[in-house]
Amino acid sequence: MSPVPPKRIVFPPRAFTVAEARANGVTEKRLRARDLTTPFHGLRLRAGWEDGLPPAMVFEERCRALAQTLPPEAAFSHATAAALHRLPLPTELQNSPLHVTVPRGRRAPHRHGVVGHQATLSPGDVDSRFGFGATTPERTWCDLAAVLALAPLVAIGDRLIHRSLPRTDLARLALAVTNHGSGRGARLLARALPMLDDGSESPMESWQRVIIILAGLPTPVTNYEVFDDRGVFVARVDLAYPALKISMDYEGDHHRTDKKQWRRDIARFRRLKTIGWDAKRYTADDLTAPDEFIADLAASIRARS
Structure with a gap:
């Protein structure tokens, strides 16, 4: 009689813990097989699970996997919560480890790829829309103030209250700042907080506005429609x-590589000049070293006042 082949193991279409696998009869050797990956210590996923998925879904699934090993009152926070809420993080924070906050008195998780925090964490600070705990948009903004400079913090605040798709409003952000206290x-x-504007449509626009305000110049109007x-x-x-008929536009690199966009920009710039506007255009270099563009803008304000 031929030997009975071993029963094929069917793994779930999600992350599972090593303990869960052992309880279902999976051997240590099988858990080390190449068709399984280890997203975090003590967890397994089928190899290639992320194939074809957009980066945002891959990131969310990594959080969902880790959440299985966290205490129920824990919440993803800081840059991790910002990424979950689709907020415009600076480049240096976009690939940071996963941040997890637990209430004071609980042991913060510390493992490879994870940064743990202990903090006061009330039920109102936790958002469960993802199927696991993450700090709310308001609490996330307050936490990010510990690691961001002013301009990117304003850019994230602008995105949170943007009028077309607001995640929150100015009043709730103000309350969160009050609750944050002296942390x-x-x-x-x-x-x-007083620099936020619900009309700003990109992080670079926000950054440019902050530079102008910090230079002591008047606060400009965002996304203004010009008519003749x-x-x-x-x-x-x-x-x-x-x-004063002064306008400022940020020209990202995509404006240069897209020929149609580049031609539209030139025609638009010419139309503004024709009707008497002092139309200014800036790039990332101007925002990195803003002295020249601030001097030019201040001169135009003086000349047209």
């Missing part, structure tokens, strides 16, 4: 001083 980043939050004397629409500009 890390409190002074930066106090500076950032006959009431015909001319252009929508990133930032403007309408009374």
Whole structure:
């Protein structure tokens, strides 16, 4: 009689713990097989599970896997929560380890690829929309003040309250700042809150606006629509001083590589000049070293006042 072949093991289409596998009769040798990966210590996933998935879904699934090993009151926080909420993180934080916060008195998780935090964490600070705990948009913004500079913090705040798809509003952010008290980043939050604008449509627009305000110049209007004397629409500009007819537009690198966009930009710039606007264009280099563009803008304000 031929020997009975071993029963084929069917693994679930999700992360599972080593303890769960052992309880179902999976051997240590089988857990070390190449068709399984180890996203975190004590967890396994089928190899190739991320194939074809967008990066945001892969990231969320990694969090869902780790959540199986965390206490129920833990919450993903800081840059991890920001990524889950699709907020515009600076490049240096986009591939950071997963951040997890637990209430004070509980042991924070510490393992490869994970940064643990202990903090006061009320039920109102935790958002369960993902199927696991993550800090709310308001609490996330407050936590990020401990690790971000002013401009990127304002950019994230602008995204949170943006009028077309708000994650929260200014009143709730203000309440979160009050509840944050004197914790890390409190002074930066106090500076950032009054700078937020629900009309800003990109992190670079926000960054440019912060530089202008910190230089002591008037706060510009965001995404202003310009019309000529006959009431015909001319252009929508990133930032403007309408009374002075000064506009400012940030030109990202994609404007240069997209020929159609580049031609539209030139035509738009020309139309603004034709009706008497001082139309200014800036790039990332101008924001990294802003002295020249601030001097040029201040001169234009003086000349047109």
